[in-house]
Amino acid sequence: MTSHPDVEALAFFAEELLEPDEERTVAHHIETCALCAATLDELTAVSGVLADVPPVPPMPQDVADLLDRRIDEAVRERAGSDDTATETGGPVAPVVPFTRPKKRGFNGMNLPRLMMLAAAGAVVVGGGGAVLNAVMSTQQESAVGGSAAPLLQEEQAEEAVPDAAQPYKPEIVGSGTDYTSKDLADQAADVLDATVPESGYGAEEEAQDGSILIEECAVSLGERLGVRFTLVDDARFEGAPAWVLFAPMGDTTEVYVVDPAGCESPDGVLEQETFTTR
Amino acid sequence: MDAVQELPDRELLTRHTQGDDQAFAVLVRRHRDRLWAVAVRMMGDREEASDALQDAFLSAFRSADRFRGESQVTTWLHRIVVNACHDRLRRRKARPSTPTEDDTLDVLSNDRLGRVGGGPDHASQTEARLDVHAALETLPLDQRMALTLVDMLGYRVEEAAQILDVATGTVKSRCARGRAKLLPSLAHLRNPHPPRDVTTGRGGANPS
Numbered sequence: 434m435t436s437h438p439d440v441e442a443l444a445f446f447a448e449e450l451l452e453p454d455e456e457r458t459v460a461h462h463i464e465t466c467a468l469c470a471a472t473l474d475e476l477t478a479v480s481g482v483l484a485d486v487p488p489v490p491p492m493p494q495d496v497a498d499l500l501d502r503r504i505d506e507a508v509r510e511r512a513g514s515d516d517t518a519t520e521t522g523g524p525v526a527p528v529v530p531f532t533r534p535k536k537r538g539f540n541g542m543n544l545p546r547l548m549m550l551a552a553a554g555a556v557v558v559g560g561g562g563a564v565l566n567a568v569m570s571t572q573q574e575s576a577v578g579g580s581a582a583p584l585l586q587e588e589q590a591e592e593a594v595p596d597a598a599q600p601y602k603p604e605i606v607g608s609g610t611d612y613t614s615k616d617l618a619d620q621a622a623d624v625l626d627a628t629v630p631e632s633g634y635g636a637e638e639e640a641q642d643g644s645i646l647i648e649e650c651a652v653s654l655g656e657r658l659g660v661r662f663t664l665v666d667d668a669r670f671e672g673a674p675a676w677v678l679f680a681p682m683g684d685t686t687e688v689y690v691v692d693p694a695g696c697e698s699p700d701g702v703l704e705q706e707t708f709t710t711r
Numbered sequence: 712m713d714a715v716q717e718l719p720d721r722e723l724l725t726r727h728t729q730g731d732d733q734a735f736a737v738l739v740r741r742h743r744d745r746l747w748a749v750a751v752r753m754m755g756d757r758e759e760a761s762d763a764l765q766d767a768f769l770s771a772f773r774s775a776d777r778f779r780g781e782s783q784v785t786t787w788l789h790r791i792v793v794n795a796c797h798d799r800l801r802r803r804k805a806r807p808s809t810p811t812e813d814d815t816l817d818v819l820s821n822d823r824l825g826r827v828g829g830g831p832d833h834a835s836q837t838e839a840r841l842d843v844h845a846a847l848e849t850l851p852l853d854q855r856m857a858l859t860l861v862d863m864l865g866y867r868v869e870e871a872a873q874i875l876d877v878a879t880g881t882v883k884s885r886c887a888r889g890r891a892k893l894l895p896s897l898a899h900l901r902n903p904h905p906p907r908d909v910t911t912g913r914g915g916a917n918p919s
Contacts, residue, residue, distance in 0.1 A: 439891075440891040440894055441887065441888055441891040443891070444887035444888065444890050444891040445884065445887045447887065448883040448884070448886065448887045450880065450883055450884055450887060472894070475894055476890050476891065476894060478897075478900075479862075479890045479893050479894050479897050480862045480890060482843060482897045482900045483843060483858060483859075483862035483863045483893075483897075484862055484863065484865065486752075486843055486863055488748065489747065489748035489751045489752065491744045491747070492743050492744050492747040493757075496747070496757075496761045496764070497743065499761065499765065500739060500743065500764065500765060500768060501736065501739075503765055503768070503769060504735060504736050504739055504768065504769075504772065505736075507735075507769055507772045507773070508732045508735070508736075511730075512732070652774075653777075655770075656770050656773075656774045656777075656791070656794075657794050658794060658795075658797075658798045659763070659766045659767060659770055659791070659794050659795030659796075659797075659798045659799075660766075660798060682802075687802070705801075707802060707805055
């Protein structure tokens with residue numbers, strides 16, 4: 434009586450995942466235990482219940498239309514970035530180190546503490562503040578307006594920012610923050626607050642070694658997660674070097690802390706947090 | 712003009728990366744219904760499925776040059792869609808009481824109130840579907856996604872493993888754990904003699 438295998442063991446048994454010893458024991462037990470034999474049947478029934486859910490009808494027309502339009506836009510953006518980027522005021526940007534704060538759009542604010550901390554060798558890399566703005570405002574709209582709203586907004590954004598095309602690059606800063614698991618959301622919100630999108634300067638060619646790794650990490654992780662990281666803080670987490678990646682999702686922002694050594698690995702994400710964008 | 716519609720997936724993707732404006736749209740139309748089904752089953756919600764799918768296809772559009780050809784294009788597309796869903800599901804889990812879920816619960820309880828005999832009619836089918844969705848919501852994401860692909864959508868374990876980028880044994884164990892967890896809340900939908908610990912109120916089908 435005391436030796437009924439638990440339900441999970443039975444489920445493993447059904448998948449032939451048990452070690453040989455254990456498998457023999459369970460097989461033997463089932464022969465003489467009607468209760469466990471019934472449970473095994475019920476596990477099969479669970480699969481059956483899941484399989485019985487009716488098939489999903491084809492994609493509805495409105496979703497298909499929306500998808501077509503978004504692909505169309507992406508195609509146009511791509512075409513625009515190939516040959517018209519310089520025509521419409523999106524400069525092919527030089528590297529802008531932090532030591533040239535005049536190049537950055539602070540909207541009348543003082544040079545944020547963040548920038549000064551970051552001045553030690555960090556390089557700003559980005560597709561331009563306008564792009565960052567476009568990405569953020571677009572996502573804001575889509576979060577508020579549901580599935581139909583983004584189109585309008587994106588069309589406007591596209592007109593205003595013809596070079597808002599991929600490959601995008603996140604902005605990289607070094608805030609000097611030592612993030613902690615406990616305060617991650619607050620710390621991240623502070624850093625995002627202190628970071629004003631740069632205005633129209635990016636660095637296509639002369640990014641430094643470290644920032645290329647960070648970019649690759651941000652882009653590949655973003656793809657994996659289906660988000661777009663617009664800002665990376667090259668900082669510390671719980672005392673160890675870490676990259677903190679920001680993905681604005683409308684009125685909230687997703688933050689991921691990754692181990693610089695393990696961006697590609699599934700365990701590379703050390704912490705994840707969401708905070709309300711201020 | 713050659714018939715773009717008839718080109719193999721891989722060729723379409725190559726053309727897309729070389730600047731062809733039509734190729735990607737053809738690829739999307741070819742696979743969108745299947746991927747839509749994946750997104751709907753993963754998200755359990757039409758709007759969220761739509762959002763996840765838009766994200767995923769745009770991500771695929773942008774990262775096509777990173778496709779190395781070590782898997783099928785369809786597998787690669789599935790992976791991107793599944794990752795987009797995973798991300799949204801994780802976010803949803805982080806803040807559990809979204810309006811969507813409240814709606815689902817309302818519908819769920821209304822349906823239960825309406826049930827008297829419980830025969831195989833439309834109402835009980837609807838209820839079963841809602842039960843299934845609500846029960847899946849209670850699982851860890853890994854298990855939920857494996858079960859959705861394998862048991863619900865009928866992908867082979869090997870396919871699911873490729874899509875989820877894990878070993879086949881991992882898919883099997885996630886499925887096994889998931890089924891074990893679902894058993895108290897779902898077995899009664901099939902089995903005339905449910906185990907004793909179900910059917911108390913909303914039972915195990917109550918998310919969060």
